[in-house]
Amino acid sequence: MNPFDYKDGVFHVENTSLKKIADAIRTPFYCYSSVKIASQYTEFCKIFDDIPSLVCYAIKANSNQAVLRILARLGAGADIVSEGELRRARAAFIPAEKIIFSGVGKTIRELDLALVEDILCFNVESEPELELLSSRAVTYGRKARISFRINPDIDAGTHSKTATGRADDKFGIFWRDAPRVYKKAAQLPGIEVTGIAMHIGSQIIKSQPFDDAFSRLSKLITILRADGHTIKQIDLGGGVGIPYERDNYNQLNLKAYATLVRKYVKNLDARIIFEPGRIIVGNAGILVTEVLYLKKSRNRIFTIIDAAMNDLIRPTLYESWHEIEPVVLAAAHAPYITTDIVGPVCESGDYFAKERQITRPKSGDLLAIRSAGAYGAVQSGTYNSRLLIPEVLVKENHFDVIRSRTSFDDFISLDHIPEWLSDE
Incomplete structure (x- = not known):
């Protein structure tokens, strides 16, 4: 079953009409398919079922508690990057022994x-971090299990803001320094070296960067083991891209990625850690918005909608493409227009699509912005004093609001007026 499809001319998520949800909670809102989240995770696990492995979902992609609970019930671990994500993972009942x-x-x-x-493990990214972790582990009388995140100096061929494996990126230990740093770690109290880690970027759609990176990593593992270091787990990170354009099949698929994993690390006698994020939730979510106005300028037509860059920043931050479709299909012979689809925020960067061909909309029409399940709600903000929008989870023919729209009273009350400015 395709969980995102039209039924009687109306866009449905699973068996629930988006128009029905919009009528109940107002736009804009995010909407996720529980079936799609679960199936994407299950597919990822299944393709590596012949390899000792652990899938640690990258919480930064979508950290809603309901999403995490779906994955936790399926046995997922978590890749975290902050205290907040650690607390979210534990609140969703992801065991600590599955957290990186x-x-x-x-x-x-x-x-x-x-x-x-x-x-389970700290992926250490610098020598100062290693030294601090050692001292804190001694203070608590604990052993910190670590892997070093290696920077392999590989260009992932993705957007410059999501590339993380080049020598000049801020991430990881430069690969040539690894033998020296592993030797240092072996001599520090409170540290237990258990493995090695690497993550070269996000939304990678070609196999060559992974091929180059995995090759370099496997050779480095051989060197480290020869030096006497224990490498019992290999964290390959995430980064496999998804198709944002419906007709774009020119992307790395899971089978090709899995072939590279088996080629370089399957026979290294270690558990493999994966950190998928976008590939699990990206195409499991959409952003639903309402058309406010159609505005003609001298050279362009602007479709102004009630969602904005503060709700979904990917188009202006990463120049990303998202399919945009009507929630209610237009008549068969409805005219098409070329339009810029933009939000109401006071920035020229507040856009979702430029020179996009769509059926001519009118005020009150609903649009569905696809592939918004990853790096959508988690990157949203309140610029222009706009409220955070709801998130909705669909299961078959019913939906639940899994994050409510904030109120203006609650939002404004977060500010505190000093006594000397009070009029009371």
Whole structure:
């Protein structure tokens, strides 16, 4: 079953009409398919079922508790990058022994909490972090299990803002420095070296970057083991891209990715850790919005909608493409227009599509912005004093609001007026 499809001319998620949801809670809102989330996770696991492995979902892609609970029930671990994500993972009942802590700027508070929780592994990204973690582990009388995140100096061929494996990126230990840093770690108290990690970027749609990176990693593992270091787990990170354009099949698929994994690391006698995020939830979510106005300028037609860049920042941040479709199909001979689909925020960067061909909309029409399940709601903000919008989860023919729209009273009350400015 395709969980995103038209029924009687109306866009449905599973068996629930988007128009019905919009009538009940108003636009804009995010909507996720529980079936799609579960099936994407299950498919990812199944393709590696012949390899000792653990799938640690990258919480940064979509951190809603309901989404995490679906994945936790299926046995997922978690890749986290902050105290908040650690607390979210534990609140969703993801076991500490399935949690990997990545990130270049772990604070003392975050390290302490992760040590107390006794998580599976810290992916250490610098020598100062290693030294701090050692001292905090000694303070708590714990052993911090670590992998070093290696920077292999590989260009992932993705957007410059999502590439993480080049020598000048802020992430990881440069691969040539690895033997020296592993030797240092072996001599520090409170540290137990258990593996190695790598993540070269996000939304990677070609196989060559993975081929190059995995090749370099496997050779480095051989060197480290020869030096006497224990490498019993290999964290390959995530990064496999998804098709944002419906007709774009020029992308790396899971089978091709799995072939590379087997080629380079299957026979290295270690458990493989994966950190998928976007590939699990990206195409499981959409953003639903209402058309406010059609505005003609001298050279363009603007379709102004009630969603904005503060709700979904990907188009302006990453120049990303999202399919945009009407929630209610137009008549068979409805005219098409070429239009810029934009939001109401006071920025020229507030757009979702430029020069896009769509059936001519009118005020009150609903649009569905596809592939918004990853890096959508989690990156949203309140610019222009706009409220955070709801998130909805669909299961078959019913839906639940899994994050409510904030109220203006609650939003404004977050500010505090000093006594000397009070009029009371």
